[in-house]
Amino acid sequence: MSRATVARLGRLLVRWYRTHARDLPWRRTRDPYRIWVSEVMLQQTRVKAVVPYYGRFLERFPTLEALAGSSEEALMAVWQGLGYYGRARRLQEAAREVRARYGGRLPAEPEGLARLPGMGAYTAGAVASIAFGAEVPAVDGNVARVIARLHALEGPVGSAAERRAVAARAAALIPRGQAGALNQALMELGATVCLPRRPRCDLCPLGGDCRARALGATGRIPEPARRATPRRVPAAFAVVHRGGRLALARRAPRGLLAGLWLFPGLEGAGEPGPLEGHLRAAHGLDVRLEGPVLEFRHAFSHRRWEASVYGGRLAAGQGPRRCRGLVWVRRSELDRHAIPSAHRPILEWLRASQRGFRA
DNA sequence: AAAACGGGGGC
DNA sequence: GCCCCAGTTTT
Numbered sequence: 001m002s003r004a005t006v007a008r009l010g011r012l013l014v015r016w017y018r019t020h021a022r023d024l025p026w027r028r029t030r031d032p033y034r035i036w037v038s039e040v041m042l043q044q045t046r047v048k049a050v051v052p053y054y055g056r057f058l059e060r061f062p063t064l065e066a067l068a069g070s071s072e073e074a075l076m077a078v079w080q081g082l083g084y085y086g087r088a089r090r091l092q093e094a095a096r097e098v099r100a101r102y103g104g105r106l107p108a109e110p111e112g113l114a115r116l117p118g119m120g121a122y123t124a125g126a127v128a129s130i131a132f133g134a135e136v137p138a139v140d141g142n143v144a145r146v147i148a149r150l151h152a153l154e155g156p157v158g159s160a161a162e163r164r165a166v167a168a169r170a171a172a173l174i175p176r177g178q179a180g181a182l183n184q185a186l187m188e189l190g191a192t193v194c195l196p197r198r199p200r201c202d203l204c205p206l207g208g209d210c211r212a213r214a215l216g217a218t219g220r221i222p223e224p225a226r227r228a229t230p231r232r233v234p235a236a237f238a239v240v241h242r243g244g245r246l247a248l249a250r251r252a253p254r255g256l257l258a259g260l261w262l263f264p265g266l267e268g269a270g271e272p273g274p275l276e277g278h279l280r281a282a283h284g285l286d287v288r289l290e291g292p293v294l295e296f297r298h299a300f301s302h303r304r305w306e307a308s309v310y311g312g313r314l315a316a317g318q319g320p321r322r323c324r325g326l327v328w329v330r331r332s333e334l335d336r337h338a339i340p341s342a343h344r345p346i347l348e349w350l351r352a353s354q355r356g357f358r359a
Numbered sequence: 360a361a362a363a364c365g366g367g368g369g370c
Numbered sequence: 371g372c373c374c375c376a377g378t379t380t381t
Binding site: 040043084090118120121144224227297 | 373
């Protein structure tokens with residue numbers, strides 16, 4: 001494809017974007033902090049899921065200083081249910097670093113941005129181009145798909161060499177001074193027209209210049225990445241009441257659902273016996289479990305929990321002081337803790353059930 | 360290079 | 371219900 005054609009397509013994409021861009025909250029601001037927040041939320045997450053969180057997040061943390069100066073608990077309470085909680089912690093960590101090292105102003109160059117926690121090649125390119133006008137590409141999954149089809153690139157778009165090739169093709173499309181608009185145009189096209197399956201080529205501004213379309217190859221380009229087989233992990237949780245309060249346990253600061261509050265439980269034990277032993281060993285909690293009161297399955301990206309939930313009754317004489325690592329909260333105060341969506345079936349069961357277990 | 364890390368939407 | 375999606379960090 002000639003340089004002149006590429007330049008023409010870049011201008012075409014920007015013009016298409018001006019008239020077809022969805023009206024999204026983060027497109028109404030030029031505040032680098034707010035653009036940055038949106039890009040982090042949009043990592044691995046669809047626009048529709050992000051929108052309600054974005055407004056609430058900025059209401060709670062209107063500025064970089066507000067985010068840097070608040071607690072991780074307050075952060076998790078707002079991020080609860082959005083998933084990939086590590087990116088939230090890295091966002092806050094980066095905000096503190098920007099406050100300490102850059103006087104609260106984000107670096108304007110992609111190299112400086114990329115040194116911050118949670119800022120990979122994509123996010124650094126997106127913030128640099130959209131917020132600061134830097135002429136660099138921002139290759140997310142949508143852009144990679146559009147570019148792979150436009151140039152009919154064979155092979156899976158995953159290897160380091162392949163990613164460099166896609167980034168170079170994307171950079172070549174940038175009209176002078178229009179990097180932010182071009183990058184967003186590619187993302188918008190991938191999200192609304194150049195869909196993974198059944199793309200709407202009839203609506204595409206690239207029209208006859210798309211190689212994959214001309215070849216009738218949009219179904220096999222790009223080649224889908226291989227997926228790991230999900231592992232199944234039996235799990236069990238306990239709903240333990242004491243004096244009108246419920247026990248919650250905090251997850252470890254790293255790993256799955258890190259730092260979130262769950263009903264106390266154990267992965268790898270789908271029955272009361274081992275779970276009772278775990279509650280005694282880990283929390284000093286002496287309960288007899290009666291259950292299951294509820295069963296649910298919840299799928300994660302590369303693992304799958306098949307969980308049971310048991311109702312618990314405290315044995316006589318066991319007070320909360322002996323329960324290590326647990327908090328006791330009223331039902332009405334459950335939502336003050338960051339509880340992941342994986343435990344929504346338990347919360348719904350609690351809401352629906354009029355009676356409870358009493359010590 | 361491969362695995363870990365959530366949740367929501369499509370079919 | 372199962373499959374799909376796809377940035378960054380860690381291993």
